[in-house]
């Protein structure tokens with residue numbers, strides 16, 4: 001388990017992080033979201049030891065994270081770091097060797113990953129000749145080549161086409177299924193919803209909401225939706241705040257069982273469910289609170 005504990009960081013007068021804590025368990029995919037400048041990159045840089053915190057701790061499996069363990073992490077920095085004049089396959093293998101793999105191991109792992117990322121045909125091409133999206137796939141391969149124990153990725157999905165998004169998403173879920181904690185930041189909230197077990201929302205250097213996606217959604221549920229086929233208008237008969245939308249009645253703060261009885265007595269009930277908010281709605285509400 002990776003735990004980021006109570007990070008504080010200032011840049012001159014700017015308070016970038018003001019007590020940021022979050023964690024990812026083995027096999028858990030955590031989505032890290034927040035507006036521009038909220039503190040995501042700073043948090044991830046500190047977790048990777050690229051930047052020092054003013055205070056706070058990074059704890060891995062119960063002990064302060066050391067340099068050797070960090071070498072076994074996979075990191076995709078926001079400033080992508082590839083060598084443009086190196087060939088794709090050599091590039092990925094080179095990073096494997098930097099992480100302590102033998103030449104042969106690194107070459108094999110690079111070839112496997114590039115195949116998984118549909119880049120086998122580009123293995124002998126220079127990185128600078130690849131499209132930006134393909135360069136990003138290479139960047140992911142670089143962060144995965146040494147079979148990392150933990151993955152920390154700064155906006156890995158930005159600029160990818162929908163196919164590449166699927167490839168990247170599968171690669172991340174596979175790593176988590178193999179037991180790695182995975183943390184990634186993104187502004188694409190639909191992706192967070194689809195891929196993540198948990199979400200952490202940061203605003204102005206503070207965590208403003210966090211938890212398993214299902215729990216966050218369940219906590220924010222307010223509105224009951226009843227669809228009923230009837231000739232009558234039932235609006236005035238339900239308790240709570242009631243909005244009618246055709247056959248649908250949206251009820252807040254009412255008595256759901258009483259509403260169900262009234263609806264069933266009036267006609268055929270075709271739907272009776274609490275509307276769950278999307279992660280995008282939860283995010284918007286959290287940042288404007």
Ligand SMILES: Nc1ncnc2c1ncn2[C@@H]1O[C@H](COP(=O)(O)OP(=O)(O)OP(=O)(O)O)[C@@H](O)[C@H]1O
Nearest residue numbers: 011014015016034035036037038039040041042043
């Ligand atoms: N090297 C730096 N020097 C000065 N200020 C910095 C530096 N790095 C970050 N900041 C400031 O710290 C705050 C947090 O920035 P950070 O890059 O962590 O945000 P972010 O959530 O990653 O944003 P984005 O979504 O735009 O990438 C911002 O106010 C930013 O301007």
